[in-house]
Structures are given as C-alpha cells and as structure tokens.
Amino acid sequence: MAEPGKTPLTASVSRLGILARKPAALAVAGVLGAAVLGASIIPETASVAVAQSNTSASQTVQTPYGRAPLTFADLVEKVRPAVVSVQVKSRGRPGPDGPAFGFKDMPGIPDDLRDFFERFQQGRPGGQPPRRPQLAQGSGFIISPDGYVVTNHHVIANASEIVLTLDNGEEHEATIIGSDERTDLALLKIKTKGKTFPTVSFAKKKARVGDWVLAVGNPFGLGGTVTAGIVSAHNRDIGSGPYGYLQIDAAVNRGNSGGPAFNLDGEVVGVNTAIFSPSGGNVGIAFAVPADLTQKVVAQLKNGGTVARGWLGVTIQNVNPDIAESLGIEPKGAMVTKLSENGPAARSRIEVGDVIVRVGDEDIKDSRDLARKIADIAPNTKVKITVLREGDRKVIPVTLGKFPSGRKLAALRSGKVEPETEQLDSLGMTLAPASERGGAGEEGVVIVDIDPESAAAGKGLKAGDVILKVAGISVHNPRDVEKGLEKARKRGRGAVDMLVRSGERQRFIAIPLKKT
Structure with a gap:
C-alpha cells in the first residue's frame, strides 16, 4: 500500500527483460560493480577562494565537499570480473489454438482412429503444438569464490537451462538454489567445480540520496555496458509488496535485471529490478532492491531455498x-x-x-x-x-x-479453500485430490501441472487428466500415488501402470520409472 500522500508507481513500473531478442512486456535491469578508486578521485577537500570582509586580499580555504570521480575506468576494471550475463532457456508455451488437429473435441471418432492420431502426435504432449524454447537474458553478480550468484527471480523463472557468461568470455552452467518472487531475488550456483571466482560484496552502510552509483550489465544482450548516476530517493513504493526500493538515475534497460548497483567503494548498494517508463525504455528512473534486504533474502535462500515470512x-x-x-x-x-x-x-x-x-x-x-x-x-x-x-x-x-504462496494467498483472500497439492519430481507432475478440484470428479488424483519434457507427458498425459489407479492401488491423494510407485519399485518394475481418465475416456498407460 502507498504511504500517506504518496502514489505507488504501479501502472508504469515494469520489470526489465529480453525475450528471444525482442522487447517484451517486462523490462530487465542490471548493474556492474565497483572496487577501490585510486588516483582518479578528486581529493576530499578543494581550494576555494573566499573574499574576506576585513582584508583587501582573498584567502584560500579548504572546503570539504565529498568525492567526485574524474573517471570510473579504474573502478570498472576492478569489478567487471564479478559481473555476469545471464542467458536463460525456458520452455515455451503452447499455441493459443489448442490441440493441433482438434480431434479431442470431435464426437464419434472410433477408438482406433483416436489412437492413431495420438500416436501421430508423439512428441507433442497432450496433443498440443510443440513448445519452442524461449530465450531470455539478464545480469547477475558473484558473491562467493565458489560461485554463488545473485540475480532477479523474473530472469530465471521457469528456466530449464541457465548459462552465465563472465567478463572474460567463459561460460558456465548454473543451477537455481532458490528464488523469492516477493522481492524478485534469486540465488544461483555455478556448477563448475574446483575453480575460484572473482567476487563483490554488499555495502555495510546504506546509500545516501545523492551518492554516486555505477551500473554495469547486459542491456539488450549487448554484454558488459557501464552507466553511472546517483541515488535519487529511498523507500520508493512501486506497488510490489511492502518493501521500499532505491531509486537511481543510472541508465538501466531491458537485459540489466539482476545486476548490482555499486557505490564508489565497489560495494553493492542494490540489485536493479525495475524501471519507470511510459515507453519501456530508460527515462532515468530505475529501482533497485536495497543491499540490506538482499542480504537477508540471500541468506535464507542459501540455507533452505525459500524465504519464510x-x-x-x-x-x-x-x-x-x-x-x-x-x-x-x-x-x-x-x-x-x-x-x-x-x-x-x-x-x-x-x-x-x-x-x-x-x-x-x-x-x-x-x-x-x-x-x-x-x-x-x-x-x-x-x-x-x-x-x-x-x-x-x-x-x-x-x-x-x-506467509502463504501466491496462489494460496489469493484463495484465502477470495474465501476459497486451496486444495492440497504435491509435486512428484519422479513423475514431473503436480497432483491434487480430484474431489477438491472443481469438475474433476470425486475419484482419483488430478494432474494440476506437468513437465512437458517428462516421460508422462510423452505418453500423452496432460493437466486435467485424472489418475484413478497406480500399480493396482486406487488413489485418492498424492500420497497414494507415491505408495503405488513404491510398490512398483519394490517389485523391480521398470515402469508403473496407471489407469487414467481423460474426459470421458479411460485407459491404462505405462510410465517409465526413474532409477533411484
């Protein structure tokens, strides 16, 4: 909610991002680092001529006015190695036209023809058009020598593959340790073993309004791009949860999301995440998650993969x-x-x-x-x-x-009961009791979500199908499904038989079991 007398910037604030090299509705922000400045800093004091009323001559006095860099070059050279470009491959969504041939909605098709069409569409789970991988880009920064990386949640959401490119051109695959949608932060881990990576650290003091900030990131997929500006304001409400954001005027564009905003000591003061723009491009108003909040979230993500509030x-x-x-x-x-x-x-x-x-x-x-x-x-x-x-x-x-998940919170606010769901990684499915999902019936377990690359999807299972039996066991909740899987494993089976209802049709399907 907005503070009294203030208007949240909800309507025109957008996340920053690139999707398949085309500007998307989201905008992605990124920043590069800073280290220690040397000779390029103007001294803490400067000589200023001041007229004295009691003398005929002017005297030179020393007036402190803070640091103003003549160049950021030394700073950029020292921090650039710890800033990474983030390339994300995610599974595309099926086309809006639904099943490729529309035969599932055609009554009276004989079972043999129906089976023919289903076999013809193998590789197109659920009879949908093939999903094309989507590519997105963002930025991030390394916070530990063993390769922990901070970026934005919206950069890596739904990722099937993440590749980080260092300043020297090295590419490393990364895995998601955890992410937090509410603060739009995520923690990654570089998979490469036995290598020490350059790092940057978080600022110990809060940035003041008027402080310099340096942004280096991956706008529009161009790679290491450096921009500079100042902290424009604190505690901005952008209509995204209760947290206050830093406002900066360093140029931030799509592809910069997840990069750091640095002070002149080379410390991270914020993680760029959104811009305010009528056109989707930079207009000198960007927002960053403050360093102190980022540290709290990252610590929880590292310990447990989620943030408990x-x-x-x-x-x-x-x-x-x-x-x-x-x-x-x-x-x-x-x-x-x-x-x-x-x-x-x-x-x-x-x-x-x-x-x-x-x-x-x-x-x-x-x-x-x-x-x-x-x-x-x-x-x-x-x-x-x-x-x-x-x-x-x-x-x-x-x-x-x-604090509940987004979907459960919405259900609570609307007065609806959120049904029990459980994700079974071994099947690539999220399941819920059919009796608790409207229209799914009273028996079995309904597939709420399914990994399109899973073996089950390859056999034609899709969201909305209802599993009635697993290995001969009638199932009523996700735990019953696990019991059926365990029964098949104990018998040494390489696959498990399932009785599945799709619409008005029931059939048995054998799903390969992952080796444990």
Whole structure:
C-alpha cells in the first residue's frame, strides 16, 4: 500500500527483460560493480577562494565537499570480473489454438482412429503444438569464490537451462538454489567445480540520496555496458509488496535485471529490478532492491531455498486524516479491513475495524510498515499486537503463521479453500485430490501441472487428466500415488501402470520409472 500522500508507481513500473531478442512486456535491469578508486578521485577537500570582509586580499580555504570521480575506468576494471550475463532457456508455451488437429473435441471418432492420431502426435504432449524454447537474458553478480550468484527471480523463472557468461568470455552452467518472487531475488550456483571466482560484496552502510552509483550489465544482450548516476530517493513504493526500493538515475534497460548497483567503494548498494517508463525504455528512473534486504533474502535462500515470512492474516489500509478524525485518533497505524478465515489474527480475536498501532515494542507508522515488520518475523513466533478498538487500547498475543504462496494467498483472500497439492519430481507432475478440484470428479488424483519434457507427458498425459489407479492401488491423494510407485519399485518394475481418465475416456498407460 502507498504511504500517506504518496502514489505507488504501479501502472508504469515494469520489470526489465529480453525475450528471444525482442522487447517484451517486462523490462530487465542490471548493474556492474565497483572496487577501490585510486588516483582518479578528486581529493576530499578543494581550494576555494573566499573574499574576506576585513582584508583587501582573498584567502584560500579548504572546503570539504565529498568525492567526485574524474573517471570510473579504474573502478570498472576492478569489478567487471564479478559481473555476469545471464542467458536463460525456458520452455515455451503452447499455441493459443489448442490441440493441433482438434480431434479431442470431435464426437464419434472410433477408438482406433483416436489412437492413431495420438500416436501421430508423439512428441507433442497432450496433443498440443510443440513448445519452442524461449530465450531470455539478464545480469547477475558473484558473491562467493565458489560461485554463488545473485540475480532477479523474473530472469530465471521457469528456466530449464541457465548459462552465465563472465567478463572474460567463459561460460558456465548454473543451477537455481532458490528464488523469492516477493522481492524478485534469486540465488544461483555455478556448477563448475574446483575453480575460484572473482567476487563483490554488499555495502555495510546504506546509500545516501545523492551518492554516486555505477551500473554495469547486459542491456539488450549487448554484454558488459557501464552507466553511472546517483541515488535519487529511498523507500520508493512501486506497488510490489511492502518493501521500499532505491531509486537511481543510472541508465538501466531491458537485459540489466539482476545486476548490482555499486557505490564508489565497489560495494553493492542494490540489485536493479525495475524501471519507470511510459515507453519501456530508460527515462532515468530505475529501482533497485536495497543491499540490506538482499542480504537477508540471500541468506535464507542459501540455507533452505525459500524465504519464510511471518503472516498475520489481515487485509489493511492506512489511517488517513478523515478516518482518524472520525475515530478520534491520530492518523497513523494500520486499519484492519478483512480477516483471513482461520488465520492467525482471526484466531487471536483481532477484529475488523481494529487499528494496529504497535507490534512488540515497535510503533506502526502505516500499512506498509506493518507488512514489513510482520514479514521480518519468523513464522510461529508469538508477538504482542497493540490495537485501538472503539477508543480503548488492547494488547493481543498472536502466534504468526507462515506467509502463504501466491496462489494460496489469493484463495484465502477470495474465501476459497486451496486444495492440497504435491509435486512428484519422479513423475514431473503436480497432483491434487480430484474431489477438491472443481469438475474433476470425486475419484482419483488430478494432474494440476506437468513437465512437458517428462516421460508422462510423452505418453500423452496432460493437466486435467485424472489418475484413478497406480500399480493396482486406487488413489485418492498424492500420497497414494507415491505408495503405488513404491510398490512398483519394490517389485523391480521398470515402469508403473496407471489407469487414467481423460474426459470421458479411460485407459491404462505405462510410465517409465526413474532409477533411484
């Protein structure tokens, strides 16, 4: 939510990116590093002539005014090795026209002809047109000698292959350690063993408005491109979660996403992630995830691959002056407008209309401040929430939950129950009980998502199909499917038989088992 008196830049803020060498709706930002500046720095003080009222001559005095580099060349040479270009190959989406021949929607086709068409389309899972790989590019930077790399979540989302190109032209494959959509950060690991990589570090102090920043990245796939500017503002609300972003005016374009913004000491002060632009190109307004937030997220991604945030289970708004006057309170805090059913707040007897003014020992300025503070607290932590209710001040103990995934959160906000799902890597599927998915029926397990390159997809299985039996076992949830797979493995089978319903048709399919 926006701060009082401020308007979030939601409508015209875009992520930065290149898709198959064509400008996409997203825009991707990237920056290069800095190290230690030497002789190219103007001294900390400069000689300035000042007229003195009590003398006829002018005197020269030393006036400190900070550092202003004559050139960034030395800085670029020292930090360039730690900045990488990120090339991502992801699976393309099927065409909008659906099945290639449309035979699945044609009634009365004999089973032998239907089987013929399905065999004819082998290699086109689910009867869909073949998926062409999509290529995207971004930037990143190395933070450890053994090859951990920071970039943006949107750069590597849905990646099937990631290749990093160093400044010296070396190419290395990388794997995803973890990513966080809410801050748009991701952590990669270079697969190459036995090699020491150049690194850069995060700034120990927050950048000040007016500080120089240097951006080096991979705009439009051109490779190492250097731009310079200053920090224009702090704590910008771009309509993407509760976190505040750095605003910088260094030129940032598509392909720069995930690159660092450096100070003159060669330290990372932010990770470029978005631009404000009516046209999609650079207009001197770019946004970066601050270094302190980046470090917290990266540490969690390195330890567990995900970020665990506290969750209160409320929808909130700012207390504007009009509301404050009507309630007889000061215009601060966060007002509860809705409770998630059976969420932490609802269970703790927080009510709609309560104004949350304090969490623990910290005062709450507005709704964004509350969202940030709750997110920074670990799930299952018991905290004291102070609210104003009809003029009375109440302290309510609440045990925070874990912030839900995007899809589950949307379901909670709409009042719908998010069905149980489970990803089975051995099959390349995400499954859910059919009884909990509208229109899937009461029996079996429905395929929610499927890897188009999996053996199951190659056999014609697709999202929406319902698995009824696995190795002779009737299945009702994803755990039953795992039991069937284990039964087949114990019998030494190289494949597992499944009874699958596709629309009105049922058939048995044998799916090869991965060796364990």
